[in-house]
Amino acid sequence: MARTDVIVLGAGIVGTSIALQFAKRNMSVALIERAGPGEQTSYGNSGVLESSTILPPAFPNDFGALLRIALKQASDANYHLSFLPWVAPWLLAFRAASAPKVIEQTARINRPLFARAIPEHEELMLESGATQLMRRNGWIKLYRSDAAFRGMARELELAREFGMAIEVLDPDGARKLEPSLNPVFKHAVYWPSAVSLSDPLALTKAYAARFTALGGFTLKGDALSLHRSGSNWRVETDEGPIDAPEVVVALGPWAPDLLKSFGIRLPMGFKRGYHRHFKTEASAPLSRPVVDVQYGYLVTPMRQGIRVTTGAEFAARDAAPTPVQFDRFMPKLKDLYKIGPRADDQTWLGARPCFPDSRPVIGRAPGQKGMWLAIGHAHWGLTLGPVTGRLLAEMMRGETPFLDPKGFAAERFL
Numbered sequence: 001m002a003r004t005d006v007i008v009l010g011a012g013i014v015g016t017s018i019a020l021q022f023a024k025r026n027m028s029v030a031l032i033e034r035a036g037p038g039e040q041t042s043y044g045n046s047g048v049l050e051s052s053t054i055l056p057p058a059f060p061n062d063f064g065a066l067l068r069i070a071l072k073q074a075s076d077a078n079y080h081l082s083f084l085p086w087v088a089p090w091l092l093a094f095r096a097a098s099a100p101k102v103i104e105q106t107a108r109i110n111r112p113l114f115a116r117a118i119p120e121h122e123e124l125m126l127e128s129g130a131t132q133l134m135r136r137n138g139w140i141k142l143y144r145s146d147a148a149f150r151g152m153a154r155e156l157e158l159a160r161e162f163g164m165a166i167e168v169l170d171p172d173g174a175r176k177l178e179p180s181l182n183p184v185f186k187h188a189v190y191w192p193s194a195v196s197l198s199d200p201l202a203l204t205k206a207y208a209a210r211f212t213a214l215g216g217f218t219l220k221g222d223a224l225s226l227h228r229s230g231s232n233w234r235v236e237t238d239e240g241p242i243d244a245p246e247v248v249v250a251l252g253p254w255a256p257d258l259l260k261s262f263g264i265r266l267p268m269g270f271k272r273g274y275h276r277h278f279k280t281e282a283s284a285p286l287s288r289p290v291v292d293v294q295y296g297y298l299v300t301p302m303r304q305g306i307r308v309t310t311g312a313e314f315a316a317r318d319a320a321p322t323p324v325q326f327d328r329f330m331p332k333l334k335d336l337y338k339i340g341p342r343a344d345d346q347t348w349l350g351a352r353p354c355f356p357d358s359r360p361v362i363g364r365a366p367g368q369k370g371m372w373l374a375i376g377h378a379h380w381g382l383t384l385g386p387v388t389g390r391l392l393a394e395m396m397r398g399e400t401p402f403l404d405p406k407g408f409a410a411e412r413f414l
Helices: 014-026 062-068 081-097 100-115 116-127 146-152 153-159 171-175 198-212 252-262 325-337 378-396
Strands: 006-011 029-031 077-079 140-141 166-167 187-191 193-197 217-220 227-229 233-237 238-245 246-249 271-278 291-294 296-300 305-309 311-314 346-355 361-364 373-376
Touching: 006 014, 006 062, 006 116, 006 233, 006 238, 014 029, 014 116, 014 311, 014 373, 014 378, 029 198, 029 238, 062 077, 077 081, 081 271, 100 116, 100 153, 116 198, 116 233, 116 325, 116 378, 146 187, 153 305, 166 171, 198 217, 198 271, 233 246, 233 252, 246 252, 252 346, 252 373, 271 325, 296 325, 346 378, 361 378, 373 378
Parallel strands: 006 029, 006 246, 029 217, 077 311, 140 291, 246 373
Antiparallel strands: 140 187, 166 187, 227 233, 233 238, 271 305, 271 311, 271 346, 291 296, 296 305, 361 373
16 A cells, blocks of 8 residues: 555546646645546647636527527537536526626636636646747637627726736738638727647646656556545555545546535536547648637647537537537538548547536545545636646645635535
8 A cells, every 4th residue: 555645546637737736735636537647538628728717608698699508509519418408507596696896807817727727737847848839920710790899898897907918900810810810700809918729638748747757646446445444544546545634536527426425416407519530631721729609619720630629518418429510610610720631530539527617626526535626617627727736835824825715616606
């Protein structure tokens, strides 16, 4: 039996970043995963470090948008009918959290966390030899209608209040940045401070390698084997049992499977998402991520080609894939951008773990001494992994946290 200071369950970008932040602070850490680092939910994402995020996604307040979703005509959202009874309470809570005053409060609570996201990544990238994966040329959001752009007004006001750089562009201005875009949109917003990655999986693996170089242990094991062993926590691994006085649960969408065993039930939902890779046409280069807001998809250059990601799908975490959103938006994408043929025949599917108030849970697990939670990062696991690790390290070591962690406590749901 081996003993460490802390066990981290889950080696996605959040868990791996946490383990690395702990190792930097001379803590003995065992990182437990059933697969390789970053190979599950963390693998499929837009690759955007969204420090520019202000207002989180909201429940639609437009009847037409809701009707299109209900009739399965929308490209930005899909659902499984059989899943609706299960997800209905979550959706009602999400709708309540989308009220203008509530969502603005969420933006203010989240802001200090997002504001530190890129600096924490930059430090870890430099130490991990991964700065070549980073692009510092922002991202662009496109709006095909005047109404959609007007809906951005409050977010742009908050961006200016927070001192964030933004550029409101017309189609010609957007095409100066990305000449391959066709002018099928009316407005664009350029967020120059956003950073994107050419290979998110490579970043997680670089962080994992740095963690190992600092003396950390990455072991294959079953997180569900976690149990009390005297005053310690114990988990079973392929190398034998590991004990530690403290454990961090960073299991993404699989966290509820473990936490229910300890009487912890939090309102985590799942927004499933898909991506596909396409070949880049020589005549249509793309240098940064671009979002087509109305149709809910993103295109971004990756090492594998042009990655196209979908909006949300509300379905059981482990239900069979139904990537119908591609069929709905691909004609619109082809109007906007000359995309090449498929680069491979793979359609990736992952489940984003989300709480209805669009805030992660970072902090102590209720009623379980020595257990800490880092779950529910929704669309921003990639963005918030390192800063989550810093916050947890400060809390666990009794230091003064760089922000007030109360807004991310699990107790807000109890």
